Amino acid sequence: MKTIDVKNQPTLSLNRTFEISLNGTRYRLFRSVVTVVVIAVAIAFMMNVVCEAISTQAIARAARERTAQQRLANVWSARLSMAATPEATLREVAGAPDGDPLLQEAAKLGNLTPARLQTYHDNAVQAVRYLDFFTALPYATRRSLVHTAESTAVFDLLQQSKAQTTFNDVVAKYKVRVPGGTDALYAFATVWGTTVKGDTDAIIAGHTAAIATLTPLLKGRVMHEALVDADKDFGAQVQQAGFVAFDAKTRAAVADQARQTMQIAFIEDSIQHMEARQQLASRLGGSTIPGDITLKLLWDTLTDRDTASWYLGFLTSAPLKLDAGGLTAARVTELARGKNEMGALDNAVRLTADTSSNARMTWLVLVSLLVCVVGISNAMLMSVTERFREIATLKCLGALDTFIMTLFLLEACLLGLVGGAIGSLAGSIIGFSRMLSTFGGRMLFLAFPVGPWLIGMLLAIGAGVVLAALAGVYPSYMAARLAPMEAMRIE
Amino acid sequence: MSSETQVSTTRQADTDLKRVVIRTVNLRKIYEKKGVITEALRGLDTEINAGEFIAIMGPSGSGKSTYFNMVGGLDSPTSGRVFIDEVDVAQLTAVELAFLRCRKIGYIFQQFNLIQYMTALENVTTPMAFAGVGPDEARVRGMDLLDIVGLKDRWSHRPIEMSGGQQQRVAIARSMSNLPMILLCDEPTGNLDLKTGREILDILFRLNKERGVTIICATHDPRMLDLCDRLMWIRDGLIERVARRDEVTIEVGSINNELE
Numbered sequence A: 001m002k003t004i005d006v007k008n009q010p011t012l013s014l015n016r017t018f019e020i021s022l023n024g025t026r027y028r029l030f031r032s033v034v035t036v037v038v039i040a041v042a043i044a045f046m047m048n049v050v051c052e053a054i055s056t057q058a059i060a061r062a063a064r065e066r067t068a069q070q071r072l073a074n075v076w077s078a079r080l081s082m083a084a085t086p087e088a089t090l091r092e093v094a095g096a097p098d099g100d101p102l103l104q105e106a107a108k109l110g111n112l113t114p115a116r117l118q119t120y121h122d123n124a125v126q127a128v129r130y131l132d133f134f135t136a137l138p139y140a141t142r143r144s145l146v147h148t149a150e151s152t153a154v155f156d157l158l159q160q161s162k163a164q165t166t167f168n169d170v171v172a173k174y175k176v177r178v179p180g181g182t183d184a185l186y187a188f189a190t191v192w193g194t195t196v197k198g199d200t201d202a203i204i205a206g207h208t209a210a211i212a213t214l215t216p217l218l219k220g221r222v223m224h225e226a227l228v229d230a231d232k233d234f235g236a237q238v239q240q241a242g243f244v245a246f247d248a249k250t251r252a253a254v255a256d257q258a259r260q261t262m263q264i265a266f267i268e269d270s271i272q273h274m275e276a277r278q279q280l281a282s283r284l285g286g287s288t289i290p291g292d293i294t295l296k297l298l299w300d301t302l303t304d305r306d307t308a309s310w311y312l313g314f315l316t317s318a319p320l321k322l323d324a325g326g327l328t329a330a331r332v333t334e335l336a337r338g339k340n341e342m343g344a345l346d347n348a349v350r351l352t353a354d355t356s357s358n359a360r361m362t363w364l365v366l367v368s369l370l371v372c373v374v375g376i377s378n379a380m381l382m383s384v385t386e387r388f389r390e391i392a393t394l395k396c397l398g399a400l401d402t403f404i405m406t407l408f409l410l411e412a413c414l415l416g417l418v419g420g421a422i423g424s425l426a427g428s429i430i431g432f433s434r435m436l437s438t439f440g441g442r443m444l445f446l447a448f449p450v451g452p453w454l455i456g457m458l459l460a461i462g463a464g465v466v467l468a469a470l471a472g473v474y475p476s477y478m479a480a481r482l483a484p485m486e487a488m489r490i491e
Numbered sequence B: 001m002s003s004e005t006q007v008s009t010t011r012q013a014d015t016d017l018k019r020v021v022i023r024t025v026n027l028r029k030i031y032e033k034k035g036v037i038t039e040a041l042r043g044l045d046t047e048i049n050a051g052e053f054i055a056i057m058g059p060s061g062s063g064k065s066t067y068f069n070m071v072g073g074l075d076s077p078t079s080g081r082v083f084i085d086e087v088d089v090a091q092l093t094a095v096e097l098a099f100l101r102c103r104k105i106g107y108i109f110q111q112f113n114l115i116q117y118m119t120a121l122e123n124v125t126t127p128m129a130f131a132g133v134g135p136d137e138a139r140v141r142g143m144d145l146l147d148i149v150g151l152k153d154r155w156s157h158r159p160i161e162m163s164g165g166q167q168q169r170v171a172i173a174r175s176m177s178n179l180p181m182i183l184l185c186d187e188p189t190g191n192l193d194l195k196t197g198r199e200i201l202d203i204l205f206r207l208n209k210e211r212g213v214t215i216i217c218a219t220h221d222p223r224m225l226d227l228c229d230r231l232m233w234i235r236d237g238l239i240e241r242v243a244r245r246d247e248v249t250i251e252v253g254s255i256n257n258e259l260e
């Protein structure tokens, strides 16, 4: 008796499968568009959150860097007029990288040889590590460990064996994790007592002496005012006095800032004069009265070059006849614009100061991911389940299970790709425009996180494709495994 | 489409009478849904010879579709066996089953079951693609098949752009795309009006006579009487009666009564 020889079925080429998949997607355009929109919305939500997280982070970093720079004059004014504490000295040395002028300065002030400076630097790093550890401890634990000793006094205390015994007991009792172990800490305390403390004191003494030599150079001014001349002889003399780190570059920057501070003070002080207020109010016109003139309004007005020129002219001529100290209208406008930027920076620093926002961002990203999973799987499930009859029919025609899976996989990937691309773009636009209104365009432009944004885009599109593929392939796999008639019965 | 005129002289079924293409042995199918057990087939022993045109008659719910699905390898029986060309269908792997459905059997459904997003020609050539036929050859053969069912000039139409009868004709062309030896039809005229139904039956009749395709047709269309070689009545999942057409035509009046 003749039997049919049942051979293996050939697999359809990927090309043909893709053609069929594309054909079907085009035919069900409305359905496909709805699915794409759902995927896009879910991905957009996620991308929005991601964009806000990365730009907040980038802006926070940029704002801190820039405000730190702008504090340079303040920092030097303090360094040149006040003796440092041991902890501040240690931190300054520990934070300075190799070759930093601050290290040479410390060496010169404390009279240390280069080798000794190197050792001192290493010890300072150690010391800062321990100081941070003690600062981070809860008050009660700290109190039990070292009693009332603060800052570097803990090193003095821990040289005594009696204090060490108490320390050991408390460490065991509260299971405190001392970095590097208690023995290393005691060893350091001994080193502190023998060399580090002495060196620190020497540096501080040198510092104090150097400050004293500066007093005649000030000519009666306070340090902050004197720093206006930092890029002139005064600055060089300061460096001569022992402040090695006060090099030409720093001096120029400090002088610049000091001048700027003076100029800003000059403009801001000007509205203490009633005449100035009256003139400004009448120039602004309308219902503005002299009492309305605030600093913010003043700076806003001065961003206009003509107004700045007029105001400067008014201040320097009768009746006020103030000394503008070489201030030009162009400079006033520049200051006014910078003032606005400073406002944005301060704002950014304030808005990003909240450390709990990091945890909240992580939480939001997780929630948005969940939204994506639910939204995308729902959309894909719906578009697959309404096609069980098609799957069954294809099986009747001799389709292999792998063909059906590939068909649905390709289609899901296509929808996921398009939805992911649209969604991540839309999410970025929404996210960045929200950041734009929060931090201002200049700030966002300065700190725009290109790298993280591109990575976020890729990840979001990838998430769209992967989620859509999983959510599309799973039900089609279930349906393809069934006998055709069972698949056809599923409604 | 006038197959009324005398077709072939020698009958395939007569020359190759003893070759059995489909055999079922004690075929049972029990559906269970939410605790309700339905015995759709209660032990069917049937034999169908190559080249035969068999009509399976019976009232709605008698088990015709269930029998059709078992015989076509579209669903698995609860017990009993189905042999297609002496091959036990239950022994086949998923891939072999796909091969069987692709080349040995053609299916025609009451609801046509065309792929909505494909044109008539694409619907007809898809099974050829599954069988590994190249696109160019498939197009030529597909057009020939569409010509046979009289839809050559509508090859680019999608199912929604066609009437029920035209869709069913595309389905017939599709079922013939890999020249199967068995054609299974489940109420092929059930959704069609009388005249269109007649045209479909004519096409099936010609395929049977001119190409020797074995046709198994579940129906309760009385016109099938004129076309088929044998009739099989199913009632409540059991074979009620099997008869050759010439035995039946005499009592045609009573059968018509039975159907009403």
Ligand SMILES: Nc1ncnc2c1ncn2[C@@H]1O[C@H](COP(=O)(O)OP(=O)(O)O)[C@@H](O)[C@H]1O
Binding pocket: A489, B031, B032, B033, B038, B039, B040, B058, B059, B060, B061, B062, B063, B064, B065, B066, B067
């Ligand atoms: N999927 C199913 N689940 C439960 N019962 C079913 C199912 N399919 C068919 N049946 C039952 O099996 C019997 C036979 O059905 P069917 O073969 O479709 O009859 P016919 O095609 O002759 O009208 C009917 O009683 C029907 O209710």
Ligand SMILES: [Mg+2]
Binding pocket: B064, B065, B186, B187
């Ligand atoms: Mg039925």
